[in-house]
Amino acid sequence: MLKLLHNLRRREWTMAAACAVLILGQIYFDLSLPDYMSDLTVLIKTPDSTLADILHTGLEMLGCTLASAVLCVICGYLTAKVAAGFSFSVREAVFRKIADFGQQEMMAFSVPSLINRTTNDITQVQMLTAMGLQILIKSPIMAVWAIIKIVGKSWTLSAITAGFVAALLVMMVVIIGVVVPRFRRVQKLTDRINLVARENLNGINVVHAYNAEDYQNAKFQRGNEELMHTQLFNQRAFAFLMPGVTLAMNALSLVIYWVGASIVNGVSAADTAARLATFSNIVVFGTYATYVIMSIMMMVMIIMLIPAAQVSAQRINEVLETRNSLTQGTRTDAPEAGTVEFRDVSFHYPSSDKNVLEHISFTARRGETVAFIGATGSGKTTLVSLAARFYDATEGQVLVDGVDVRDYTFDALYDRIGYMTQKAVLFSGDIRSNVLFGASRGGNSDEDVQKALDLAQASEFVDRMPGGIRAPIAEGGTNVSGGQKQRLSIARALARRPEILVFDDSFSALDYRTDAKLRAGLDRELKDTTRLIVAQRIGTIRNADKIIVLDEGKMVGMGTHRELMQTCPVYQEIARSQLSREELVA
């Protein structure tokens, strides 16, 4: 938790310091009250005292109470501002950190857990800061101040108070020791529940279509029940704390007055002044002792929040302290333009030792189209994702424009590449904001957007949408069809005007006619743009300058369509399964 405090800005530190000063004032006024009580007791028992004397002391007490209340309100206002500012900074830091995560980090944390850490965990920390800042400063100071005031007044009563405090502290430590590990479990279970809920919502149509509601409900219920039992255990453990402290406070008052009565009785009845002083001392002692226990009670309220917030803070720190597996280089310039070269590249995913790519070598020159084909799971997506540095090759080198991709700054690398993922991804906004997504070297006028849409064969449906390029796009692009989504994501890549375009199976949702028109447009308009195309259909890639055939991660053929039809059995098999007899001989 303390580590997270680095995220407090100077403004919040200043407000927190102001709060501490105000709290000292509050404690001063609060702890003056028992002294006034003592004065009042003496005044009431003194025959010569007048009503005006009593009223004067009473008004001073009222003044102290009002001053304490005003300081308390100002403090509340400041702590709310500190807590909101703190959570704002932490949320921003976490969001920025996650934005830099690579695939490896995303998989290590999982998406639901990261969402939970950015929302729920930060709320826990904010709650503790809002409620805790005042109490965590106030209660220890108040307890120590009150103890200083009573020490020396009566050793017997001091020992009794110390006994009560020790018993309360032991109870607190035991309960917290039992509860903290379960708070960690609660956060993990919340992650799991989020995962099931998210999966269920994303696949709601499949769930309905397969009558899988009961199956999904049972899956959710298992996690939900476990979460409920863990939370119930924690709440039951905490249920002992408050009544325990209240009981201790009342019992202590009782014991103090009981023992105090015998102390007063021990003073000679003839010495009225001494008896009065002892009685007044005991009244004051009782009040201060109650303050000590009250401080502990306030701490207990906060301590109930600390375990959950502590676990949340650790989970936030785990995100903030994660070292990205991909670190960027410093280069921004390159000796070539539009080239991609794989030099004996092998790769395995971090989760397994088995290579999914082995000894891949090829070069794509400027303006060339290099296509990748192969069976499902043969490694096509993995291969092109190495060119965009989603992962680093485990052996060999990937070069873009003659420079190892690891040497570029991320901006310099991604400026050169326009990448279309296998699954088209759109963001909430409108068509224009999706096409002009992110920083790029392309223009950002409506004409630029229109040009990219024309080339991606998207204009025909965009023009029909109400608002045209300003037509809204729902979160995840759910208000456009799969093929339309794909065309918009192609337009987004084209609008960047990159040197290298990577299409990871991006033509699969397009009909044959659109696929052909799109390729013809790219050939005509982007002659100098290098293209890496992953495809399932031979028709999409048969005119490529180079086709690379993959089989279980190995390159089993490289050449033009005509060459491969002569030399590569795997390619021939794919071709035979897709092309007619006439097309095969063409």
Ligand SMILES: Nc1ncnc2c1ncn2[C@@H]1O[C@H](COP(=O)(O)OP(=O)(O)OP(=O)(O)O)[C@@H](O)[C@H]1O
């Ligand atoms: N994140 C991952 N972690 C571990 N293994 C993975 C991961 N992604 C893919 N793989 C494995 O790597 C191999 C190659 O997958 P890849 O997605 O590159 O194949 P592909 O040829 O693009 O398949 P498809 O044509 O179905 O898209 C597969 O065996 C797959 O199981």
